[in-house]
Amino acid sequence: MKLFLYLLLGFFLVMAIAIISGAHNISATEKHWSITEKTIDWIRESLIEVHAKNLTVPQLDDRNVLSNGFKHYHEMCTECHLAPGLEVTEVSMGLYPQPPVFHEQAPVTEQAIRSDTIRKYFWVIKNGLKMTGMPAWGLSHDDQSMWSMAAFVVKLHGMSAAEYENLVRTTEADHSHHHGHDEHSHHHDHSH
Numbered sequence: 412m413k414l415f416l417y418l419l420l421g422f423f424l425v426m427a428i429a430i431i432s433g434a435h436n437i438s439a440t441e442k443h444w445s446i447t448e449k450t451i452d453w454i455r456e457s458l459i460e461v462h463a464k465n466l467t468v469p470q471l472d473d474r475n476v477l478s479n480g481f482k483h484y485h486e487m488c489t490e491c492h493l494a495p496g497l498e499v500t501e502v503s504m505g506l507y508p509q510p511p512v513f514h515e516q517a518p519v520t521e522q523a524i525r526s527d528t529i530r531k532y533f534w535v536i537k538n539g540l541k542m543t544g545m546p547a548w549g550l551s552h553d554d555q556s557m558w559s560m561a562a563f564v565v566k567l568h569g570m571s572a573a574e575y576e577n578l579v580r581t582t583e584a585d586h587s588h589h590h591g592h593d594e595h596s597h598h599h600d601h602s603h
C-alpha cells in the first residue's frame with residue numbers, strides 16, 4: 412500500500428515537473444506521440460460506440476438526405492471537414508486533432524455498417540467532441556435534421572468532385588427558383 416502511494420506521488424511529481432518546465436507542450440502544432448494518439452483514438456471510438464449503440468436510426472428519405480443533409484453540410488461543415496473539389500481551408504489546416512475528410516474515406520456499402528456509422532455520426536454531430544473543435548449541433552438543430560446530416564456524411568464517403576458539384580448546382584437552382592419568381596416580378600414592376 413505504501414509503495415503504491417509513493418509511486419502515485421512520484422507520478423504526479425513527474426507530471427508537475429513536465430508541465431512547469433514546459434517539457435510538455437499544449438500547442439496545436441506539436442503532435443502527440445503515436446502511442447498517445449492511438450490511445451485517444453481508441454478511447455474516443457469506444458465512448459462514441461457506447462453512447463450511440465442504443466439509438467434507433469429513423470426511416471431516412473434519400474431525397475431529403477441529399478437536399479437537407481447536403482445543405483446543412485455545405486453551409487456549416489466544409490470549413491473544417493472540406494468537400495470534394497473544394498480548396499483546403501485555413502481553419503482545417505490549423506486544427507489538431509485534424510477533422511476527418513469524409514470524401515477521402517472508403518464508401519460504406521454494407522447496410523449494417525451503414526446504420527452503425529450513421530448512428531455514431533448522429534451522436535457526434537448532436538453532442539460534439541470535447542477538446543477537439545467539433546461543435547455540438549444539438550443545441551441549435553432538431554434530431555431530424557441531424558439524422559439527415561449524419562446520413563449525408565456517410566454518403567459523402569468516396570464522393571467525387573463532379574457529384575458534389577452537381578448537388579451544389581441542384582440546390583442553387585432550387586433556391587433561384589423559389590426566390591427568383593418574386594424578384595423577377597419586382598423587377599418588372601419597377602421597369603414598367
Ligand code: HEC
Nearest residue numbers: 487488491508509510511532535536540543544545546560
Ligand atoms: C470547427 C471545426 C469543425 C466544424 C465546423 C465541424 N466539425 Fe466535425 N469534427 C471536427 C474535428 C476536429 C473532429 C475530429 C475530432 C477527433 O479526431 O477526435 C470532428 C469530428 C466529426 C465527426 C466524427 C467522425 C468520426 O469518424 O468519428 C463527425 C461525424 C463530424 N465531425 C461531423 C460534422 C458535421 C456534420 C459538421 C457540420 C454540421 C461538422 N462536423 C462541423 C471539427 C469540426
